[in-house]
Amino acid sequence: MTTTEIAAARRREVIPEATVARLPLYLRALHTLADEGTSTISSEALAEAAGVNSAKLRKDLSHLGSYGTRGVGYDVAHLITSISHELGLSRRCSVVLVGVGNLGRALAGYGGFASRGLAIDALLDADPALTGEQIAGLTVRHIDDLPEVVVPGSIGVIATPASAAQLVCDLLVGAGVTSILNFAPTVLSVPADVDLRKVDLSIELQILSFHEHRKSLVTPA
Amino acid sequence: MTTTEIAAARRREVIPEATVARLPLYLRALHTLADEGTSTISSEALAEAAGVNSAKLRKDLSHLGSYGTRGVGYDVAHLITSISHELGLSRRCSVVLVGVGNLGRALAGYGGFASRGLAIDALLDADPALTGEQIAGLTVRHIDDLPEVVVPGSIGVIATPASAAQLVCDLLVGAGVTSILNFAPTVLSVPADVDLRKVDLSIELQILSFHEHRKSLVTPA
DNA sequence: AACTGTGAAACCTTTCACAGCT
């Protein structure tokens, strides 16, 4: 079995969703460690840096294969490569962002994307007044140009008001996008073969409100 | 047992975290339905509007008490009241946002907060050039004013660059805030009695990248 | 007849605790 075949076999192993959701966390912590010059790290220390517990971290990493050394720990650079590869961040992937309001600008300037092979390639907006504007090194284009900027494997990001989100979503699907991230606070309909995820900025705040509310009930004045 | 006592007993029942995380979703769907003039809705239809399955919805709502009518469905207005109350959104709660960059501005203007009793009360930034600026009806104040704007039960929101996040977090904790929502891509340390949640704008994108990557492996050209 | 509320089963995730390697 060649190295390539081993890698292929590993890729076929199913990785639990909960683990996939934490890989970006580990990756960020590892990048910070690498920047600080750390070359080897124990599960305990990496778990602390990522804000999880060490047993969970070890189990998560075990799904990618065994990259640690017993008695020593993990090689930081090697782990970065493995996780980046697993997440599909090694071959740079195309991201198309629609909606250049405050949120869209925040996303375009968000360092977390660029440093992870997820740089945004195109900014689109329906407002003609915005086309031509330069943001984070990109020129805003009109939404009508969507078919021209989408390539196979592109990920679409919706940062429009809720009222425009389904329309934009349909345009993305029509242009061949099969992975969409929705920041608009609305439920979108997509064909079964399209992978749709959402981020609702207000949900976490409402969850905090719930817990804060509970505190005031448990500890009455 | 009086109505108040029943309500108190219900409040003491533990609601699973997974359920709490979905209540805001239901609430949003219900508000939309109410705006459309719908007064009664079945678990099936509400589940569809919220993007979940109906058995899950019914189980979730059963934790709040039995507010539905068999053979009929749920009363939209009543459910809105129950969920809002459960989430602590009925008594308007104070939100203090630190960091008035693009993300902070997006959050300040985000309709989802105001309409749910979670309007932002104060905007703060460390940059003196921004103090005095009007955003979404609020005047930006300097971060030094933090102790003046925090009240008991305030929720703090961090929308600063990662480099400033821990500092701001410490200031919030020092001012008495015990619920913090962090949008900066960094792990924060807080005392055990502080409830810290985070939103990482890039994580969902990386998860999508993972799945997109998988697709290309499963369906080779 | 229609639809909720809920035990029970199936599934997934986390944590424990230690065998096994360096």
Added chain:
DNA sequence: AGCTGTGAAAGGTTTCACAGTT
């Protein structure tokens, strides 16, 4: 001695399927 990798146990979540109510 120190730390990873992992079965097994514990805990939590989702789904099923139907009894119970209107």
